[in-house]
Amino acid sequence: MRLSKYFLPVSKEAPSDAAIASHQLMLRTGMVRQNGAGIYTWLPLGLNVLKKIEQIVREELNRAGAIEILMPTLQQADLWKESGRYEAYGKEMLRITDRHDREMLYGPTNEELVTDVFRSYVKSYKQLPLNLYHQQWKFRDEIRPRFGVMRGREFLMKDGYSFDLTPEDARRSYNRMFCAYLNAFERMGLTAVPMRADTGPIGGDLSHEFIILADTGESAVFCDKALLEMPAPGADLDFDADLTAEVEKRTQHYAATDEMHDEAAFAELPEERQVSARGIEVGHIFYFGTKYSEPMNALVQGPDGQMVPVEMGSYGIGVSRLVGGIIEACHDENGIVWPEAVAPFHVGLINMRVGDEACDNACNQAYAALTDAGIDTLYDDTEDRAGAKFARMDVIGLPWQIVIGPRGIANGVVEVKNRKTGEKSELSVADALAMVR
Ligand code: ATP
Ligand code: MG
Numbered sequence: 001m002r003l004s005k006y007f008l009p010v011s012k013e014a015p016s017d018a019a020i021a022s023h024q025l026m027l028r029t030g031m032v033r034q035n036g037a038g039i040y041t042w043l044p045l046g047l048n049v050l051k052k053i054e055q056i057v058r059e060e061l062n063r064a065g066a067i068e069i070l071m072p073t074l075q076q077a078d079l080w081k082e083s084g085r086y087e088a089y090g091k092e093m094l095r096i097t098d099r100h101d102r103e104m105l106y107g108p109t110n111e112e113l114v115t116d117v118f119r120s121y122v123k124s125y126k127q128l129p130l131n132l133y134h135q136q137w138k139f140r141d142e143i144r145p146r147f148g149v150m151r152g153r154e155f156l157m158k159d160g161y162s163f164d165l166t167p168e169d170a171r172r173s174y175n176r177m178f179c180a181y182l183n184a185f186e187r188m189g190l191t192a193v194p195m196r197a198d199t200g201p202i203g204g205d206l207s208h209e210f211i212i213l214a215d216t217g218e219s220a221v222f223c224d225k226a227l228l229e230m231p232a233p234g235a236d237l238d239f240d241a242d243l244t245a246e247v248e249k250r251t252q253h254y255a256a257t258d259e260m261h262d263e264a265a266f267a268e269l270p271e272e273r274q275v276s277a278r279g280i281e282v283g284h285i286f287y288f289g290t291k292y293s294e295p296m297n298a299l300v301q302g303p304d305g306q307m308v309p310v311e312m313g314s315y316g317i318g319v320s321r322l323v324g325g326i327i328e329a330c331h332d333e334n335g336i337v338w339p340e341a342v343a344p345f346h347v348g349l350i351n352m353r354v355g356d357e358a359c360d361n362a363c364n365q366a367y368a369a370l371t372d373a374g375i376d377t378l379y380d381d382t383e384d385r386a387g388a389k390f391a392r393m394d395v396i397g398l399p400w401q402i403v404i405g406p407r408g409i410a411n412g413v414v415e416v417k418n419r420k421t422g423e424k425s426e427l428s429v430a431d432a433l434a435m436v437r
């Protein structure tokens with residue numbers, strides 16, 4: 001992409017109303033534009049990142065056997081009356097009436113809708129296990145939307161739902177999602193720690209929040225350092241195998257948010273392993289049994305011929321929250337430092353002297369070579385001052401910068417800079433290409 005033909009409204013000033021780094025940086029780099037409290041337009045740079053995250057989530061869920069669908073944002077109230085949640089949900093739910101005075105709502109979550117899909121088509125245990133997910137906008141009328149996209153009112157969530165015949169099968173489905181989540185977050189460059197979460201009135205131990213550590217996180221969290229050092233199960237994991245050991249390897253270590261914190265148990269850890277920090281909830285998985293299938297009559301026939309309510313779990317990822325969360329975890333004093341997998345472009349190419357024939361030619365050639373090699377490149381071909389170009393490239397945080405100027409051309413070299421380490425090297429175009437690949 002040529003910057004002169006792109007839409008990248010970067011501003012120098014940090015907006016005064018943004019309290020944390022990720023929110024400031026997202027506004028400054030023109031990733032999003034606020035429309036109303038907790039409601040944002042995604043501009044090109046921000047949308048690029050959002051799509052990358054969405055795609056990683058999709059690939060990791062598909063690998064774990066989940067199947068993508070797309071449910072609507074607007075729902076009829078009827079199903080929520082069946083489950084009993086229409087009254088219970090409270091003010092976070094945006095309620096709407098259509099022209100025929102039918103009660104509708106903008107979905108804050110989709111258990112009811114997906115249960116209705118399930119009961120309409122699935123009648124036998126032979127069609128199980130089933131795991132359906134979508135990535136769709138949600139609306140929650142948060143009392144205090146803040147921190148930009150991290151606590152929006154309209155936000156993009158991946159929500160998935162598992163269906164099984166027995167609680168044991170449901171646990172296997174839960175374990176698959178547990179591992180898939182770790183893989184997905186690791187691919188995004190994040191260390192996400194699964195922490196025991198409150199299961200509410202259903203009880204049991206099958207709910208985990210996935211938390212990334214950041215000083216600006218909204219919850220206080222406590223965990224064993226071992227969890228921060230443990231790699232994700234990885235792409236080779238066989239999702240058809242028994243994943244109990246993978247899950248237990250992690251759940252045996254202490255990890256809890258403030259709501260579930262047990263000071264005495266935490267104190268038993270050796271002091272050097274006690275991590276007490278703040279965290280951002282980027283995902284949440286939950287086994288809730290027959291909470292919806294019973295009132296909504298979603299029954300399946302077991303091998304014995306008996307009809308029983310299907311066992312369900314739900315699995316959420318804050319896709320749009322992750323954009324802010326990743327920036328919280330990955331920035332420095334000069335701006336964003338994108339992990340490669342989610343960067344809006346892989347390389348920023350800077351032309352130091354637009355209008356100079358040798359410079360323009362060298363840049364055009366490098367740009368063509370990068371593009372031909374399938375490397376997503378943002379080419380700064382604007383007439384702005386060199387200093388402004390450097391600052392802009394730093395703040396938008398692409399993993400690599402290639403700088404081409406008259407002095408280098410005279411010596412047959414370009415400058416390659418790694419945004420994360422700041423390391424610079426002078427290389428031929430061919431070597432530069434090999435380096436950023
Ligand atoms: P929180 O505790 O932050 O309010 P939640 O527990 O209400 O989140 P869940 O119902 O577990 O949220 O939803 C699944 C995921 O959706 C969360 O883990 C989070 O990443 C994301 N999410 C929830 N609320 C918001 C929001 N207002 N803005 C952006 N993302 C959100
Ligand atoms: Mg909430």
Ligand code: MG
Binds near residue numbers: 281
């Ligand atoms: Mg929560």
Ligand code: MG
Binds near residue numbers: 283
């Ligand atoms: Mg939650």
